Amino acid sequence: MIIRKSTREIELMRKAGEIVAGALNLAKRIAKKGVTTDFLNDELEKYVQERGGIPVFKGYRGYPKSICTSINEEVVHGIPGHRKLHNGDIIGVDIGVEYHKYVADAAITIPIGEISDEVKKLVEVCEEALHLAIKALHADVKLSEVSRAIQDFVEFNGFSVIREYTGHGIGRKMHEDPQVPNFVSKALLEADEILMPGTTLAIEPMICLGKPDTEVLPNKWTVVTKDRKPSAHFEHTVVVTNNSAEILTK
C-alpha cells in the first residue's frame, strides 16, 4: 500500500533531502584519482552527522557502511574500502539519510579524470533518463509511465536497463511501496497504480553498456554486471504534486 505524506512529513523529507544533496555535492568535490572509497564514506558520514542526519544504510540488513560506492562494472551496493579511484573510472555514490524519522535517498555517478566517450554517454543517458522519469509525473500518471519513460530513452540510446533492482516508495522507511521498476513488464501493467499527490518515490535508473544481467559478489552485497561492462546509476527522492513533481534531494 502506498503511504501518501502530509505537508509536514514532506517538509521533513525535504530537510533529509537537503542533507543528501549536500553530501553528494561534497562527493563530487572530493572524488579524485588516488582517493579511497573509505575516505568518501568517512567524509560523507561526518557531513551528514554534523547536520543532524542519520546515515540509514549503516546497519540496514547488516550493511557495514554509510554510503555505497560502486565503481565501473559494479552496479549498486559497492562497499567502501581501501580501493583507490583511478583515471577513467566512474563511481556511483549512493546515500540515504534519516532526519526526524523521515528518509531521503539519492545517488549520482561521478567520472574520475578522463573517461571514454561511450562511458561518458552512458552516464549522461542515465542522468537524463532520471530527469525524463521525473518530468513524466503529471496528474493521474500511472506508475508504468515512469518506468516506460526510463526504458524507452535508455534503449533508444543503445543501452540496457537492470531488471533485478528497482526504485521504491520512501518515507518513514527507506523502502516502502510501490516498487518503481526501470522497465515495463506484464506484472507491472497488471498491478499498475495511479500516483496521487503526496506520493514519495525514490526513482533510480541503473543502466548498462552491455547486457543487463547481474550477479552479487561473495561479499553478499556488491552487485556487478555479469559481462563486467560498466554501469551507471542516478537516483532522486521526489514527491508527486498536483500536476508535476518536486525533487526533494537537491
Ligand code: MF3
Ligand atoms: N539506494 C539503495 C536502495 O534504494 C540503497 C540501499 S543500500 C543498503 O536500496 F546498504 F542500505 F542496503
Ligand code: CO
Ligand atoms: Co534507493
